[in-house]
Amino acid sequence: MKSLIKLLLQLARCSSGGVMVESAVILPIAISLMVGSVDFGIGFRTWAAGNKSVRDAARYLGSMPPAIMKDSTGAWLADCPSWTKTNAQNLAVYGNIAGSGSSLVPNWQVSGGANNNVTVDCSTLPSIVVTAKFPYSAVLLASFVPLASTVTLSAQHREQSVGG
Secondary structure, rough: OHHHHHHHHHHHHOOOHHHHHHHHHHHHHHHHHHHHHHHHHHHHHHHHHHHHHHHHHHHHHHHHOOOHEOOOOOOOOOOOOOOHHHHHHHHHHHHOOOOOOOOOOOOOOOEOOOOOOOEEEEOOOEEEEEEEEEEOHHHHHHOOOOOOOOOEEEEEEEEEEEOO
């Protein structure tokens, strides 16, 4: 009986292979946390870029001179002129009113369906509302977690016209 207790105590003190077992348990969890943190950071950066772009587009429309947003009697128009809407959409997506270059958020388009677009609502002038939906592809996390690979992020900004 003494030898059995002696053998069990010796096995309890033996640590060879213990690190391997601990690593096998902890390493996948640590890698998942690191990858998730990086993916969240990239997603937050994408949302921040889209949000800033929408704000810039609304401010662009809000800074239009009253002569453009009002009729000859001084009353607000029922809607923004179409060229101002196009310029604001291009400013949101591309960062310039010409609509040239690459989009600020990957795969973002001026009008690309319900989940990838920029809309401008001037129907309640002097208040202007710019709303956008833009895609975010979870590049890193999608390879580890079987979720939808593309998530639709959105942003909205309301701005008062300077002429109001």
